[in-house]
Amino acid sequence: MTDFTQRLARLAQNPDALKGIGRGLEREALRITPAGHLAQTAHPETLGSALTHRWITTDFAESLLEFITPVNTSVNGMLDELQDIHRFTYKQMGDEQLWPMSMPCVVASEDDITLAQYGSSNIGRMKTLYRQGLKHRYGSVMQVISGVHFNISLPEAFWQHLYHSESVTQAQVTQGYFDLIRNYYRHGWIIPYLFGASPALCGTFIKHAQTRLPFEHLPSGTCYLPYATSLRLSDLGYTNNAQAELRIGFNTLEQYLEGLRSAIRTPSHEFAKLGIRDGDSYRQLNTNVLQIENELYAPIRPKRNADSGEKPTEALERGGVEYIEVRSLDVNPYSAVGVEEDQIHFLDLFVAWCALSPSEPMTDPELNCWRDNWNKIVLEGRKPGLTLTTGCEGETLTQAEWGLQVMGELKQLAKVMDQAVGDHRYETVCDKMITCFDNPELTLSGRVLADVIAQGGIGGLGLSLARDHKAALAEVPYNIHSDADFLQEAKQSVARQKAVEDSDTQSFEAFLNAYFKDVPMAESW
Numbered sequence: 001m002t003d004f005t006q007r008l009a010r011l012a013q014n015p016d017a018l019k020g021i022g023r024g025l026e027r028e029a030l031r032i033t034p035a036g037h038l039a040q041t042a043h044p045e046t047l048g049s050a051l052t053h054r055w056i057t058t059d060f061a062e063s064l065l066e067f068i069t070p071v072n073t074s075v076n077g078m079l080d081e082l083q084d085i086h087r088f089t090y091k092q093m094g095d096e097q098l099w100p101m102s103m104p105c106v107v108a109s110e111d112d113i114t115l116a117q118y119g120s121s122n123i124g125r126m127k128t129l130y131r132q133g134l135k136h137r138y139g140s141v142m143q144v145i146s147g148v149h150f151n152i153s154l155p156e157a158f159w160q161h162l163y164h165s166e167s168v169t170q171a172q173v174t175q176g177y178f179d180l181i182r183n184y185y186r187h188g189w190i191i192p193y194l195f196g197a198s199p200a201l202c203g204t205f206i207k208h209a210q211t212r213l214p215f216e217h218l219p220s221g222t223c224y225l226p227y228a229t230s231l232r233l234s235d236l237g238y239t240n241n242a243q244a245e246l247r248i249g250f251n252t253l254e255q256y257l258e259g260l261r262s263a264i265r266t267p268s269h270e271f272a273k274l275g276i277r278d279g280d281s282y283r284q285l286n287t288n289v290l291q292i293e294n295e296l297y298a299p300i301r302p303k304r305n306a307d308s309g310e311k312p313t314e315a316l317e318r319g320g321v322e323y324i325e326v327r328s329l330d331v332n333p334y335s336a337v338g339v340e341e342d343q344i345h346f347l348d349l350f351v352a353w354c355a356l357s358p359s360e361p362m363t364d365p366e367l368n369c370w371r372d373n374w375n376k377i378v379l380e381g382r383k384p385g386l387t388l389t390t391g392c393e394g395e396t397l398t399q400a401e402w403g404l405q406v407m408g409e410l411k412q413l414a415k416v417m418d419q420a421v422g423d424h425r426y427e428t429v430c431d432k433m434i435t436c437f438d439n440p441e442l443t444l445s446g447r448v449l450a451d452v453i454a455q456g457g458i459g460g461l462g463l464s465l466a467r468d469h470k471a472a473l474a475e476v477p478y479n480i481h482s483d484a485d486f487l488q489e490a491k492q493s494v495a496r497q498k499a500v501e502d503s504d505t506q507s508f509e510a511f512l513n514a515y516f517k518d519v520p521m522a523e524s525w
Helices: 003-012 075-091 122-138 156-162 170-187 190-195 203-207 253-265 312-319 341-356 364-380 399-421 425-438 444-454 458-475 483-503 508-515
Strands: 022-032 056-058 064-068 148-153 300-303 323-329 387-389 396-398
Touching: 003 156, 003 341, 003 399, 022 075, 064 075, 075 341, 075 458, 075 483, 122 483, 122 508, 148 341, 156 170, 156 341, 170 253, 170 300, 170 323, 170 341, 170 364, 190 323, 190 341, 190 364, 190 399, 190 425, 253 312, 300 312, 323 341, 341 399, 341 425, 364 387, 387 399, 396 399, 399 425, 444 458
Parallel strands: none
Antiparallel strands: 022 064, 022 148, 056 064, 148 323, 300 323, 387 396
8 A cells, every 4th residue: 555545544544633624815806996907096994904904904015905814624614704804895995896817907007006005113114115125126017916825724633643643743743744845846736727717917917027928819918828727826927036046945844944044145136236225215125035034936835823023934943834825826716705615625635635645855856847847737737738747757647647646546535534524525526626637628727718718808807707796795794794893903903003103112224124133235224
């Protein structure tokens, strides 16, 4: 028997070990005008403070909303929370709508994109300055690409079964998560294959990006690749070519932290040309390859909730990995909240499979092999007979052959997970996804591209769906929260922001110097 089969057999003896999976969602969405242009209005005051609100904030731009659900062990409960957040937000937006696609709507000029504002506190000013650095480094248009991030933690009982022990250490759990992450890099191309939803983009986006991709064009100006799945994950989208040479490994926590900290401390000749100051105004936080940890673009991240004032790397070093953040999910344009229940069930299944499957240490060349597979999938994943490299020695399989092999093991795991929940949800979603390998046009990207072409462009489809989603959410009742809950949180978030601002005792320059005390600078503030 294989190691996976042995582990699964043990787990099948106690399927309840899979109960209690913790989940959370972060969904990004651009506010747009009824005509489909980027909204120029500030973050609505009735939504409270973007700096301190628990559920509603902004990402790169004032117009780029981010909705955050609390941790939930129920898939339906989590989606109900997300729907409530959307419903309240729509009520505060007047005639504005939420763009339902990952790739942005019409952006005539980078000047149309206003950086997110977080008030006058040092931490608020630093968040905006970090975004100023992103703007100068990569351009604003790339930064308003939207996605859905899925946070997931496996229950303690799962790790106990994996390690044959009733007493599992945090170090073992942390190592288990890194084993999982390596398997995600090896096999995670399946996620954009199935759920990539950005095979096309608005022609105005191309004006702000240099590309040699062989786009086909619709009369409306929409550009597309006939077999693409997720242009958001391509070099054209939310990636950072300056990071291509980074050596950040995922074999152990120590290796990961060493690589990440090295990137934060490594000067960049390219970014040094930008400078830190332009007269009295700042241009970026520093001139290193990464300004801060969050600038690392990755399809999956190890995470731990940080204490107040603690950096992400410090939190991981202190307590190990608490959960992982899956970042390779496009916004689902057919869902009013950007993601559907089937997708969450599949991610549950796939993440658990990555943790159960054997995971050898990974070298830098091997990591590059897997990145090549991802790039093939995002650009031409639905191409018949597309071959992927199954190892660095030249072995290959088509995406359909490899995908069906993985789905075979997922189907076995699904039966055990269904025993834990008492129905057939995981096996049902497995069967649905298997059909997508038999017929690539059933994938989300296949459906999106067919509808984009049928409606004459991404703008027509996007606006139609945006109107439908707004109307649909206006009719549904709250499931968990109420208007009063959201209004109270908005009021309290404003009070929390004021408290942060009132407690500042340092100048902004002193605050930055203290924050980056261990980071060598090519130029001082």
